[in-house]
Amino acid sequence: MNALASPTPLRQADATPAFELRLYVAGQTARSLAAFANLHRICETYLAGQYSIEVIDLTKTPQLAAGDQILAVPTLVRRLPEPIRKIIADLSNEARVLVGLDLQPARG
Template identity: 50%
Template sequence: MDETEIKDSIEEFEQSLLKEMNERYILRLYVTGMTPKSIQAVLNIKKICEENLKGRYELEVIDIYQQPVLAKDEQIIAAPTLVKKLPLPLRKLIGDMSDKERILLGLDLKQK
């Protein structure tokens, strides 16, 4: 491997990193009313988003008691469930969002 090639691949990496930094996150949190787990999940995920995705995320909290049809469309079975609609791939994070490490992994904000 000569020098130019190495230079190119470094640039590529930096660019993709930059792109990732600027990518918008569209997140939906499905909860079931005001249960302690729901409240916990909302608080936790807001905190994580503010810390890691400030200014480039959209978080919508949906109560599936109110909109049960959405639960079918979105294939929700567990509650609470956070759906990462964008960026792809689609991923579902279930639980009260207390395991920060796993959330960062699930949102592709951290490599394994």
């Protein structure tokens, strides 16, 4: 099976993680790489041991966009815990990501 068509999730927790995240990207662009690096850093800081990240490259598997109704990439989808949440862009704004993931209340 082509591994690119069937992404292997990056698991950071042995049991079912509390935070199941999907990062939709379009190829290995600077922005998608930055998005991944930022996401990884934030998760390690705030969710160590409780998260999994699945990277989906829509240039390889565009049909996977339908499930989460993706409009633009990069997009981060928080699948668990519910409700589903989405954050668009390279995730360089940590505060925005934390709010988006519902990890910390928005200020002001």
